[in-house]
Amino acid sequence: MQTNQLILLFSGALLVLGLIAFFMGRAKAAKVRASGASMYAQPDQYAWYAALATAGPAVAVGAIGAFALLLMGAEIPTPYLLAASLVVAAGGLMVAMTQVRPDFHARKAIERTIRFVLAGAAMISIFTTFGILISIISEAIRFFQMQSFWDFITGTTWNPGASFLAAAGRAEEGASAAEFGSVPLFAGTFMITLIAMLVAIPIGLMSAIYMSEYAPTKVRTIAKPVLEVLAGIPTVVYGFFAAITVAPLVVSLAGMVGLEASFSNALAPGIVMGIMIIPFISSLSDDVINAVPDSMRQGSLALGMTRAETIKDVVVPAALPGIISASLLAMSRAMGETMIVVMAAGMRPNLTANPLEDMTTVTVRIVAALTGDQEFASAETLSAFALGLVLFVVTLTLNMVSVIMIRRFREKYRSNNL
Template sequence: MSTNLIYLLFGGVLLMLGLVAFFAARGKATRTRVSGVAMFAQPDQYAWFSVLATAGPAILAGALGAFVLLLLGAEIPVVYLLSASMVIAAIGLFVGLKQVRPDFHARQAIERVIRLALATAALMSIVTTVGILLSIVSEAIRFFQMQSLWDFITGTTWAPGDSFLASAGRAGEGAGGAQFGSVPLFAGTFLISLIAMLVAIPVGLMAAIYMAEFAPPKVRDLAKPVLEVLAGIPTVVYGFFAAITIAPIIVDVAGFFGLDASYNNALAPGVVMGIMIIPFISSLSDDVINAVPDSMREGSLALGMTKGETIRNVVLPASLPGIISASLLAVSRALGETMIVVMAAGMRPNLTANPLEDMTTVTVRIVAALTGDQEFESAETLSAFALGLVLFVVTLILNMVSVLMIRRFRDKYRTNTL
């Protein structure tokens, strides 16, 4: 019997047991209630508790059993594992029906299960983050055992050379001269992200203010979905747009003013990346501005302020924490972008402040280090984890700064309104 058929059979039997548990528990609770006995829950609540008692432990036992076997590296006996789960489901059916009695709080039991499921979901996100951090740190430590941490952080030259040959025992003359200075990579990352934010924040915020404060309902209902379509366009399409359309325009404009610009320049991906993340700022800022109570606007207008003064002095300060959060989300999106940079800015580490020259970012080098026919034990491959760790720390610092700024503006606004 094929594995898919076994899973299908297991799902069908479990569904039948769930239906039996539901109708049997509800019938038993209804009969008890009709007899005049006061019960702490409704019949349907007893029925759903029985379904949870039947299906929940069976699915959980099967998933945990498969996970443990995978960790041990053993082959998963699908038939035996699912058979054990069915036995657990039958026991759960018996227990669920047994609990249909007047003094059992079925509603509270269901709520406890729901709270446990929600807490588990929250814990999974925390565990996943910790797991990602541990995996990055463990491989980054291996890299820093080969290369100096100080040189990695302060070095201005990124030239892995033939370092991957050293791990394979075939090191040549170029293998010993590898340099892993990350400053050009982070300089390119921050410069392109800065250009993107200079485009996205003003345009996105002004679009949000227009849609929230000035646009008629019909215009808003049309403009907001169209603007949010930008977030759904694949990044490779943005990359084509940056490389084929924006980059030549920048070269022509720079040439008109007597400037020398490369077709693989940092300005093109920065501008296009800013266009891409406009919806992140405009949509979230629009929701935050709309959440400001109308009573605050009416009070400001009643005091003699114009509509523009009301927006500047009342609406924007009240919504500033949300706007900062939207901007932070956009910054994180810009820092992690890869495809647009590869297609429009190139892959050459170049330490320069001139956005008309080619440069690359951290994420591009991470992809380059982890792809291709390379030895995993080499310093060049392990450098991807070191770059990821530093980028993780930078993002964490940005999050902490944004939280402090949000609290500061929120406390200041509350103090001014009291």
């Protein structure tokens, strides 16, 4: 029997055992209650406890066995693993039936189980983050054993050269020495992200203020979903729009004022990327502004402030921590964008402060390094992990700074209100 069929059979058997435990637990609890005994929980709560005690340990045993089988390389026959899980489920059913008694707090047991499951979900997220970081660091160390860390951080030239030939033992065929200076890549990333944020924050914040404070209900009902449609458009479509429409328009406008612009300029993807992340700022800021207590607005208006002054001096400051969080989420989305940059800005590392020239970003180089037929052990391929590690550190630093700013603002705002 194939593995998929075994898993399907196991799921069906576990479901049947869970239903049996549920109905048996409820019937026994109802019988005890009908006898006149005072119970700490309702019959349905005992039923749910019995179902959880039956299915929960079986799922845990199956998950641990799958982890050992897939990640640790243990040789555990799948039929034996699933059979052991069903045996554990049957044992859990018998134990649960013995617990259906007047002095057992089934509701508290269910609450403990739910709290344990939620804590487990949180730990999975944390361990996943650490797993990603460890996998990046391990490969980045291999890269820094080939290249200088200082040159990587401060170098102004990115030219992998023939590093893949060196990894294949044919370094003498290379025409130039490899240079892995990441400054042009991060400069391009910050440049395009800055342009995107200059577009997205004013438009997104003003649209959120309009929809939450001024727009009639009918307009808000239509405008907000239409605005959020921007977040669902594929990035490749945005890339076409940037390359075919916005980039020629930028070149034409630059020519009108006597400036020279490349068709693969950084301004076009920055503008289009800003349009793409408007819904992140607008939707989240709108929710945060709506969460500001209406009593604050009414109190401000009662003191003689105009509606615009109330929004500027009361509503926006109260919602500013949420607005900052929305802006940071949009910034992270912009820093991780690849397709728009590839299609509109090109892939040439170019250290320049002129947004009318072509440049590229860190994520584009990561994709370029990990695709194609290069040797994985080459410095060019391993540089993707070094770039990812530095980008991870930069993003983490920005998040830490933002958290500190939000906390200080909340304390200042709270002290001013007191």
